[in-house]
Structure formats: C-alpha cells, structure tokens
Amino acid sequence: MLRALGRLDVAVLRTARTRGHTARMERSVAAFSRLGEHGLIWLGIGAAAALVCPRRRSDWGRAAATVLGAYLANTALKLGVRRRRPRLAGLPPLIGTPTGLSFPSSHATTSFAAAGLYRRLGAPGGPLMALAVALSLSRLYLGVHYPSDVIAGALGGTLVARAAGRSVTS
Numbered sequence: 001m002l003r004a005l006g007r008l009d010v011a012v013l014r015t016a017r018t019r020g021h022t023a024r025m026e027r028s029v030a031a032f033s034r035l036g037e038h039g040l041i042w043l044g045i046g047a048a049a050a051l052v053c054p055r056r057r058s059d060w061g062r063a064a065a066t067v068l069g070a071y072l073a074n075t076a077l078k079l080g081v082r083r084r085r086p087r088l089a090g091l092p093p094l095i096g097t098p099t100g101l102s103f104p105s106s107h108a109t110t111s112f113a114a115a116g117l118y119r120r121l122g123a124p125g126g127p128l129m130a131l132a133v134a135l136s137l138s139r140l141y142l143g144v145h146y147p148s149d150v151i152a153g154a155l156g157g158t159l160v161a162r163a164a165g166r167s168v169t170s
Contacts, residue, residue, distance in 0.1 A: 005148070010088070012147045016140035017091045026142075030095045033138035037098070039071045039110030041135075045118065056121060063117040063168045070113040070160045074106045074153065086146055093143040105145045108136040108153025109160070116161025117168050132157075 035041040046064025050057045083103035085093065111132035119125040136154055139145040 009146045009148050010086075013086055013140060013143070013145075014088060014091070016137075016147075017088060017143045020141075026094050029138050029141050033095060033107070033135065033142055036107040036111060036135040036138075039067050039106070039114070041131075042067050042110050042114035042118075045114065045123075049118070049121070049123065059121055059168055063114075063121060063164075066117055066160065066164045066168060067110050067114045070157060071106055071110050073160075074104060074109040074156065077104060077156075078102070078106070083146075083149070085144055088143065091143055095142045095144060097144050102145050102149045103152060104156055105136060105139055105149045105153035107139050107145075108132075108150045109157040111135045112154045112157025113160040113164075114157075116158060117164065120161075120165050120168060 043064050046060050046067060050060035050064070053060060078099065078101040081103045082101060085097065085100055085102040115125070115128040115132040118128055132154075136150045139150055140147060
C-alpha cells in the first residue's frame with residue numbers, strides 16, 4: 001500500500017512538473033511562490049491588519065504569532081522526518097529552497113493556518129483560501145514538494161488554526 005501511495009505521489013508530481021509549463025509561467029509561479037517563504041506574506045497580512053484594525057490589534061498579533069509558531073513547528077518536524085526534496089530525472093526543481101527537506105510543506109502549513117485564523121478575525125475567507133491553495137500548489141508546479149508534503153502541511157495548518165482559533169479571538 002505504501003509503495004502504491006509513493007508511486008501516486010511521484011506520478012502526480014510528474015504531472016504537475018510537465019503540464020502547463022512555459023518559461024514565462026515558470027518565472028511567474030516562482031516569483032509568486034517566493035511570497036510564501038517562511039510564511040512572510042501571511043505575517044505581513046497579519047501585521048497590516050493589526051495596523052488598520054487598532055481595536056483588534058491584539059487578536060491580529062496573536063494570530064500572526066500563531067502562524068509564526070506553525071512555521072517553527074513545521075521546521076522542527078522537517079528536521080525530525082528528514083525527507084529529501086523530490087528528484088525527478090530530467091525535471092530539476094525550478095526554484096531554490098532554504099533546505100533540502102520537504103516534509104511537510106511550510107508553505108502549506110503557514111498558508112492554511114493563516115487562512116483559517118484570519119478568517120476567524122473577519123477577513124474574507126474565499127480569497128484567503130484561494131491564496132493558501134495557490135501558494136501550496138505552486139510548490140508542486142516548481143517541483144520542490146511531493147503532493148503528500150503539501151497535503152500534510154495543509155492538514156497541519158488547518159489543525160493549528162482550529163486549535164488556536166478560540167484563543168486568537170479574545
């Protein structure tokens with residue numbers, strides 16, 4: 001069963017790495033994906049919201065701090081699991097990464113944690129979730145994560161948002 005799942009992981013990744021690729025699209029997706037490095041876009045959104053919503057500043061601060069915590073926990077998990085990034089013959093990754101470790105995807109973890117938490121604070125859920133999904137899928141397109149890395153990250157981020165949701169909204 002695990003071998004079948006591993007083959008499916010590689011097959012989906014290979015499809016993502018070979019469909020819809022042009023030089024212009026690859027550059028665009030790479031630039032877009034960089035927004036999610038270390039959860040920076042999500043931390044920026046939280047900080048901006050804290051500035052424009054002074055009445056809820058502490059809630060936004062707690063939410064952004066939780067996103068940062070999710071990123072740090074994800075990094076620790078990566079160091080424990082030590083799964084290497086994908087290597088597909090003839091299909092090198094299209095972007096550099098801070099480490100050679102892939103499981104779980106930090107982009108997906110921070111994205112889904114932030115989307116869930118920020119939605120609880122009144123930010124529009126649809127656009128937040130669209131951004132979370134797009135950032136997560138960009139990692140497959142660029143060839144730096146297996147689909148299972150992204151799924152695990154999305155699940156982890158969702159769990160963080162659910163667990164921390166009540167404490168974020170005072």
